[in-house]
Amino acid sequence: MDTETPAGSGYWYAPDERVDPPTAVLQALRGYRAAEVESRRSTRDSMGMGETDLLALRYLLRAEAAGGRMGPKDLSRLLGITTASTTSLIDRLVASGHVRREPHPTDRRALVIVPTAETDAEVRATLGQMHRKMLAVAETLSPEESRVIVSFLRGMTQALREYSEGH
Template sequence: MPDEIESRERTRWAAAEPTWALWEVMRAATDAGHVLAQRLGLPYNDVRALSILAEATDPLGPVELGNRLGMRSASATELVDRLEGTGHIRRVRHPHDRRRVILEMTDTGWHAVMAQLGPLLARFDRVADGLDPEGSATVVGYLRAIAEEQRAYRSTP
């Protein structure tokens, strides 16, 4: 059932039904991120920073983290100081370039986030448990293809 935002947007542009549903999921994910931030007692950008650090394939320093968040260096340093002060992250020397400092999420930070996200992930699993194997394969294929399109969008001018 379309919500008010989707109903309004449906008058402005056409999209396939799965696209509308995915857009709703993306909006709900943003809302869940704000709830997670509130439950952790952190600003929303701090939770975004934790997510970026958890998902990074290469080590990130404060400047790289700030760039990904669209922040100036001084604001990124404040954010890192705040997250380090709460025990969610720590600064460590880069394993190959000892001159560089990188950031890593602490076990304490990971457990704090997962304590709040665990119930939501369990709800996702309950929904997935209601799918038959064919439906599950279809959903997984669709979502992985969408993730790949999002990655491609990132590298397209």
């Protein structure tokens, strides 16, 4: 493979020392994204579940921490999947001992999905070290650096959303 910088930005091919600062930022973002994807894959593998299952647990644990409960319809909406897929997902999570179905506290006809205490402990043990390392890096930033980075990432998020909406 040719190592020379191709015409254009160099975002995809050029080594860091051969690109302009904006392109180096995009390359660093791509490197972060690749590391994040690998980290999530490793977490899913260690917990023996798929990405949607892990995301569902995240939503359920977050709701519980906020003092709320989620039903199957809530999960369907948040995950962007059908009710049939949600039923299969909940069945898997119940069978693996990660969640349980309970009666809704105010609606006799409805159920809520509750993560088990063991799941909370497993997620904390699995992700805790990674989160601590990431937080330690973020804590090295000054308040102004934090504001700049947050503004940049929000702008990138908006750019991607606008692009996606146009296609």
